Amino acid sequence: MIPYNFTFLSHPKICSGLKALEHIPFELESLNARKPLVITSARWAKKGLAKTLTKALYDSNITIGALFTNAPNYPSVTIINELSKLYRDRGCDSIIALGSGGIAHIAKAVNMVVSLKTDILQCTDLTISSPLKPLICVPTADCEGGEMAAVAYYERFEKQSDFLYPDVIVIDSRITRHATSQEIANCALTSLAHAIEACGIVAPNPINDAYAHTALSFIYQYFPKTIKKPCYKDGSVAIVNAAACADTAFSNAPQGIVHTLAQAIALDTNLQPGIVMGILLRYSLAAKLHAKGGIRPELLLALAGIDTYAKTPEKDRQKAAYDYLTKCIDATCNYVPSTLKGLHIPHYKLKEYARLAAAKNKQHKENEYMALLEKSFEGK
């Protein structure tokens, strides 16, 4: 049944799979751009990804305006200003972010600066009312969440705007197969948490659910094998596709309790947010299973397919969906402990994290955050 009303926006075009990189010249030209600034990190440059990308542009009218191969993972004002200057000095007209995490957010921040012709700190308070310069994301499989969403993180700011979606997302196994198992785990668990939180909201949004369910389906099918063998081509492509779908779902839903808490913990501990999300998600789902409303049975359909869904009695679908999800999280048991205590997070810090989360996301009260933290601490 169609809901009374809902809104949904997904801007990026996804080019995924075989020779996806070779689509870039066409996509750039479609966006009326010919001289991109390519941003990547020293790690990916060393692995030869910049070379792979530039090779894909050889037989085209595209000229690389500048290739910056030393982007840090932290999107600081300094690097954003430096790259904005480089963009202007070289007369670039578009941006390609080659890599995930900070690289994508730096690219988005630079795009705001060069498009809005202002300082990055002023961008924070501005409302973006028109499309920015063309931005192509070529993600690696170490996504931290939000790279392909309508959000940019820089310094400690979080800028949300529909215009912050990348224009094109290019997912190619030549780029995605270089992450480590730990990074794959981080990426998949972030996507899992984002997807579940996006489709668990009170106001139903069937199109957003479709994106979230696609993400869950990819993760369930490919995650257990890919975490064991991160260079598995199809697996890494599927995981990044899941991240792209989860990011879209995340952009169209309010931030959830797991996401907010994990961000607060990761900021203080240097831990990868996805790893923390994996732990929190397990206990959040367990709590939901016994709470009023419970877990949405449709998740089972996404995870197990129509046959299993149809075979499972209606009253058992929630529990079955929960079992499928925990099985998915369990695939990380060699890389991620099952409790916050296992991550060596001290108990005395939980209050601080709950307070920080409550200050950031007021949809939940401090005691709700604290309750989830307490449960996740020792796995009760």
Added chain:
Amino acid sequence: MQEITGTSNKVIEVDLTTQSHREIPISEKDLELYLGGKGLGLKLFYDRVPAGIDPLSEENEFIVMTGVYLGTGAPCAGRFAAVTKSPLTGLMGTGSCGGPFGMALKTSGWDGLIIKGKAKSPVYLVISSKGVEFKDAKKFWGKDTQTVQKALEKEGSGALVIGQAGENKVLYANICSGHRFLGRCGMGAVLGSKNVKAIVAKGNEFKIVPKNPRKFDKARKKTLKFINRNPITSVSYRQFGTNANVNLNNAGGLLPVRNFTGGSHGEAHKISGEEMAERFDTKFSTCKPCAILCGHKGNINGEIRQVPEYETIGTFGSNLEIFDPVAVSEFNELCTKYGLDTISTAVTIAWAMEATEKGLIKTDLKFGSPDNVAKTITDIAYRRGFGNDLANGTRKLSQKYGGADFAIHVKGLEMAAYDPRGAWGQALSYAVANRGACHLSTASFAVEVYLNMHDPFSLKGKGSMIAFLEDVTCAINSMHVCQFTAFAVELEPFVVKYTPTFLLNPMVTYLNPIATKFMDVSLWPEMWSGITGKRMGMFKWIKAGRRIHVLERYMNTREGISRKDDTLPQRFLTEGRHCDPQQRTVPLEELVDSYYKARGFDENGIPKDRTLKRLKIEKK
């Protein structure tokens, strides 16, 4: 006067909650395995305090250990160690101090002191051989360290005192003893959280004598001879204090300039030891006893004041681009009074200056201008206004306001005044040091730049060199003796002294694990052996140092430390400097890999089970 032969092997445990005390024996085995001082302090903490406690809760303990050398007349042994869980880093916090409290505690008949629990209202403790007296400190609460020390002079021969910063739990508040400090890791906040304003030890009740006076005296005399003939200990530091480092660091590209954006500056000579010795007519004012005499006081603006040490000059001076030693001395005096660590205070202020410049925050602080710095220090000590945020250090500030790329800390501890891009061994040492960005973990900059014994920009041999230096440093800090004696003890023996640098450098760089085996550091264990009467060879002594370092690392891993934390601020990994035409940055990953291998840690930086077993560390 009664005599203690060797060590008393007993520690006084003071329970603030119940206002009681008891004697804790130290086993002979633990003394041999952990040497004393920092080593034994860590072992006691490990055995007594569980992981994951809040550093500012009453569960935390504050341990002072005096070490074997203290009171025996061993050269430069007027030091004691403290161990606690640091509120700044959330990890093990250790400190070394040359103030009179150590001698007073040891000559009161105690090898150490453990403070646990929390007093209901402000107290100060008076410790003697009979035990402890709890006295009301309400009249001292809110007073500065110098006023309180003066008021307590008659109560005993040495005191530990916190200032207003400790009372207000500034996360990098220090503890003052005489004109020396337990400077780093926020130990003052730990005492403040326990409502302890001061600890006084009566002292002068016992005389400490070595078990084997002949053996001890032979080693002692040889050490003194080495100290008096080594050019660093007998000339540079003796004449110009630790500020002799300014010109050396400026030339070597190690001097922090403008929040570590540059490694040298044309005006640096104005804050050099040579300049200040002449300008302030400096005299010795050192730890006691001391043979190096690096601590100086001088006539500064018509007042006799302690001359700021190099770390203060480097961080408050060149790092803020304030090349006026009088202004730096004013800031030093304020930090002394309020009980603030000068390194963390200055580096935090430098962060605020850069964050202001970049528009992340609004303050009146500006590089090159001493205006508002004194007011900011006061605001920090009292946690007033923005000072309340600054009081939490650069890590917390950058989490709240951004600017993590120029928040110059490792594991939460602000960096000392040596730019890691000038010496990659020092960079590695900062990244992996147990207590954070600590220059004293190895002082590798001296080996690489001052002594030219190891190519500062080579990746070869760095991991094993840093591991070796850490082992030796841990052992030194457990004896407990001044680290500067290392210049004499390590460099004066025949092999090192008479091997030409052009041979020594490649040997140490390319054959590091073998080259260090030829290093003769036997004088230290010989003195230890002379005092305790126990056998202690050089390799056993170095192994004890390794045990102490690995135990501390293991304790930190229980607090969540792993490879992700063994890193440097982004600035050092991505930004080159004007003073370096090659614009070098630190290739940290390779360095950390080689270090873990040398240490017997897994790829995530966790000590392997077999490493712990080999070092007789019981896993918890």
